[in-house]
Amino acid sequence: GGVEVDVGNQSDPFWQTNKTVTAQISSTADGEDMCPQIVNKDNWLGGETFDDSFKVEVGECPPPTVLSTLCLRDITVTKSKQSAGWNKHVRFFCEGGFEIDVGTSQDFNKTVTAELPGNALCPEAVSIVETVDHLKVELGECHAPPAPPLPTSPRASRRASPPACTRHITVTRTDEDFGWQVNLRFMCAGGVEVDVGNQSDPFWQTNKTVTAQISSTADGEDMCPQIVNKDNWLGGETFDDSFKVEVGECPPPTVLSTLCLRDITVTKSKQSAGWNKHVRFFCEGGFEIDVGTSQDFNKTVTAELPGNALCPEAVSIVETVDHLKVELGECHAPPAPPLPTSPRASRRASPPACTRHITVTRTDEDFGWQVNLRFMCAGGVEVDV
The missing domain is CATH 2.60.40 (Immunoglobulin-like)
Structure with missing residues (x-):
């Protein structure tokens, strides 16, 4: 299957004769062109009959990001x-x-x-x-790195700080059998402030669970106070409420399953038009989803993700305060393996794909274009970029 490159039109500003988008495109075997060098009505998608003509330039794979300390x-x-x-x-x-x-x-x-x-x-x-x-x-x-603490003993100098994890903290009101209005906040080990807030909806509920990044304490000390009231909560409020605090265990680490192709559909809440801001986000495991721009109010891209990976339920565009809902599809059924055409072909590995810049430049006029420009490039999975 080929990669469909969706460039769209170029009308704002209309004097601009080129446009750059991104797509997941792999190198081709034997030095063939990854995308057509010239695109016009003879090879673009959609059947429009304008006389526009475009030169296509495909960028190199970007170097991998090396994350710092x-x-x-x-x-x-x-x-x-x-x-x-x-x-x-x-x-x-x-x-x-x-x-x-x-x-x-x-x-x-x-x-x-x-x-x-x-x-x-x-x-x-x-x-x-x-x-x-x-x-x-x-x-x-x-943050500026803190000064190393002075060891109090050879044993203390060798003791490693316990790792933090996201734990559930459940608070239960003990002095009444209904909720509370106090904005409940208190400190736990490691200087972590736990913001529980009030519990007024439903008001008959006497407990509430939140999460916080809390590490285990040395020597079995309490990670959070077992009882919280006006003597140790934050904010100085003087209610007589009293709460029991229970801290959960670290959850087991997520084991991501095998990679598979999954559709990711992004839908704009205001469905009158698409978006011009390049959208991308990350899913669990560090998988980047490159959605790009869209002429329509929704867009589906395909990416290789673990079958159980989590992605954000929604993302936003800062400049336009647009809300984009994210829906994650199931794994595609694996395709049947292609029949080798020759012993050499059966041994040839598919070149890896990467996110490349594709720049199209109008060559027949010195202004933009109205045609919704789409064309096919070589290799890879079919992605609407």
């Missing part, structure tokens, strides 16, 4: 509607497969700290499907 970085998430926070648990992935667990928030913004490479990319924005809320993501610089 890990460091602590602040990730600030800000809701575009700043009237309140959000109740949906928010998490997303950055380049390299690093998971950012933001959780819920009582305020319109929230900052968490995570260990990330200094040059890792994170999405510029994420969305909450249920409420169509747009959350802008800002990534801080690396």
